[in-house]
Amino acid sequence: MINKTAAEMSNALAKGEVTSVALTKAHLDRIADVDPKVKAFLHVDNENALAQAAAVDADRAAGKALGPLAGVPLALKDVLAQKGVPTTAGSKILQGWKPPYDSTVVAKLKAAGVVILGKTNMDEFAMGSSTENSGYGPTFNPWDLTRTPGGSSGGSAAAVSAFQAPIAIGSDTGGSIRQPAALTGIVGVRPTYGAVSRYGLIAYSSSLDQAGPFGRTVLDTAMLHEVISGHDPKDATSINAPVPAVVAAAKSGNVKGLKIGVIKQLQGSGYQTGVLARFNESLEILASLGAEIVEVDCPSFEFALAAYYLIAPSECSSNLARFDAMRYGLRTGDVDGASAESVMNSTRESGFGREVKRRIILGTYALSSGYYDAYYGSAQKIRTLIIEDYKKAFTQADVLVSPTSPITAFKIGEKSEDPIAMYLADVATIPVNLAGICGMSLPAGLADEDNLPVGFQIMAPAMQDQRLYQVGAALEAALVTKWGGHLISKAPALGGAK
Amino acid sequence: MSSLSRDDVAKLANLARIEMTEDELVNLASQFGSILDAVARVQELNLDGVKATSHPQPLENIFRQDVVLPSLSPDQALSGAPAQEDQRFRVPQILGEAE
Amino acid sequence: MALSYDDVIAKYEPVLGLEVHVELNTESKMFCSCSTTFGGEPNTQTCPVCLALPGALPVVNAKAIESSILIGLALNCKIAPYSRFSRKNYFYPDMPKNFQISQYDEPICFDGYVDVEIETEEGPKQFRIEIERVHMEEDTGKSLHVGGATGRIHGAEYSLLDYNRAGIPLVEIVTKIVPGTGKYAPEVAKAYVAELRDILRGLKVSDVKMEQGSLRCDANVSLRLIGSGVLGTRSETKNVNSLRSVERAIRGEMIRHAELLNDGQKVKQETRHFQEETGLTRSGRSKEQAEDYRYFPEPDLVPVAPAATWIEELRAQLPERPSLRRKRLKEQWAVPDKEMAAMINADVLDIVEETVLLGSDPTKARTWWLGEISRLANEKDLAIADLSITPKDVADIVALIAAGELTDKLARQVVEGVIAGEGNPAEVVAKRGIKVVNDDGALMAAIEKVCAEQSETADKVRNGHIPAAGALIGAVMKETKGQADAARVRELLLGHLGQATN
């Protein structure tokens, strides 16, 4: 049952072939079996999940109208506040904190009857590309347990990849949904900035953060995308416009007559051979399906990484100031005669991990008087140039494409001592975030040299998210035919009950 | 080559209210050269006349009506407090003066 | 060495700068929907947003924007077609986010002015105070310092935080430097703050109660040698919480600066705290390094770009400027200078005007508010506005006196009763049985005349046919041209005809 897609589970639930309680139990069992190896979850919420499932079953029995995902289990990135459930953003500084409120994403999931299995591991405050920066230890890639699942939403990606949940929520600030999706062989979408409410999403970089869906298929991902999207008056940056018809697009994948732009700057040196081979193969498939492939030039993308690593740390240095041991979370150093100031200093020292401190210091520097214009100010201008590059490119193509990640899943520990090498993992995903547009990663096959999944990235203009699904569904269908099944079926069984 | 000294990092850590160990200060200072070189690439282009983008979507004038909605109960508000007394958050003595 | 104020102004010219913080009187907070009601139980007016819980986001209160634009317009400012909120980053336990959402390089209003007039030895003189900017921000929570002797922050063992006030909308009004006030600097500053307060009250955007902190003034003062073009070092005095304190603080700082300068010492650029008891300022704790607030545009809030049509609509709503209004009322009511000054001083102009608008004679209205009611307020140590008597009550009382139903003396009892909470004037009159003793003699004359003229009817009444009295009463009322109290007439008539009244 857990091998099915969310769409299939939805059908089975609707037809009464299975109950949500049974489906939920099956997933909780799978988690109990494999999570000791994968470590995707920080908190498994057995009790609430089963109660939620029972409530959906009761509603269904009572003949209530239910949404398509009602009763389907889901894994939730621990960056989203869920009332009464431990929420840590992967940080020791929030250990034990239980929010007195629901994030809008969680409220929407609950309203849709989606069963929340638990909270998944992540790089602390979403800062990282490997989930190694979690305050609670790393998550392991189900394809190869010596490798990282990517990050920062590595826990959610690994959970879906390891069949612990059919769908999951992640958040993407610089690639934190798309890159782990690529590294674990699943589908992940970063929606248009403002399409999914950030209310209750613990902020890393406010102008870049966006929650989004993971699934093992394009359609599953679209179904979840639709549930969590929509205008929210509690988020002033939320877009007040109809949700793009992503499910319809996922059901009618078609690229005939579409122009697909290959971004010159997002390929070539630094990209693994097997990654480029799978990427080019997918391009050929798209061409064979009737798409016109064109090359587009985005010269400012060369500076995207630099701009990102100024903007995100700057915003985080301010966003994370609230973790000060006064109102919630960890408090250390509260010895006799200690001052509020010394307790703040001590708590922030012991509660934050190395990468978080590094980014806070970098951001503090970039915003400090005398350096603002040279760093933060320049980065914001680069951002404008990147938006302009995209605008121009989207006059030449309906969607843009690139490899999602220049490399496949890397070994745990391989890059953790070299921040710059780690930052390069996001080189192809970051431009989307800077421009506030949407992007998808879907599996393009395995790299020949390491047999690890490769992600294919599709980008579309703001609030044109349906284009991602239209193109993604067409490519997925062709690849599934070619492979004789979904790529994920080639993932190792992990020795758990399937 | 950009760089930050150990003392520069210490000043920043103080601004950011993080009491770093000597090892951390030295370590971070040594890493900052390459990090700053990487981010300083934003200065390579001539950006005269380019507008800065602070918000990715061109939204303006997003307001809420001046209407009171229920607050949290004091129990909820204080539920995460490391210490509390008389329905207030209890914190150690404050040394600095308010702004 | 102690200097006199005259010594100071003989040698130095003061340069002022005033920053006024105004709490807006919106129903809900600046960025969340918590109530702004003053004096609630601790932490009952908080939510994820104003407690800065992880994940919470601010959304701007539309009314606060409207109020800010109204303030800008009333201060003759330009309204920015585009402005943004910024984050001012610094750590302090009463500020939950450890940054304040404020406006930095793009305030919503800028470049305005306020004209104030003060009495000088040479007669009334006008000064123009130029406004640099009006911007929006949010207030902090309140801390209670426990342990230590004074309840002050120094020596406290720990502090208790209440975030009910965190996020209350504030508007900060900053003047450009104000030179050229000479020896009148303290009076000009006081007149400016008073004018600002009246303007804000007229706009109905704030309670403007300095004692409650809804209007707070920081005064920057520096001295320069007369004739010198070089500005001196300034001090910034906080906690100036009454009009009188504004005047005292500036005078005190001028003397303190002059003493330092005369002794060849330097004035330190620092924050000082005004102490109500002594009228002096004390030095704030100096910071080990200058704060670096690391301002940057608030990414959670989008720009404010008020449409020109909206601004014009608001401009059309502006009430009359207080100075012009005072001039107009003085003329309309024919108030002597001294009395006008007394009304302004006692802060009763609004209340008197309301009373007049309810039909009262202006002089009578003024006399009641400035006289008896002021006296009772003093006695109770309350502000006039806090008494339970309303302009309508006073208008009613004035009308009762005019109708001869109250004498001034009785009216004072009614005022006292209304203030004591016994109800409106009519109710107090009824409850206390207050009644003018009419001129019964004149009434009796009329009654005797009517009874003689209509003796048949009078006899019927004498014989116990009470309803017949109606015709007689009507005739008496006619005889007295309707000015008699009909009830009293009936009472006297029935008595005259040997019938008991009930």
Ligand SMILES: [Zn+2]
């Ligand atoms: Zn609130």
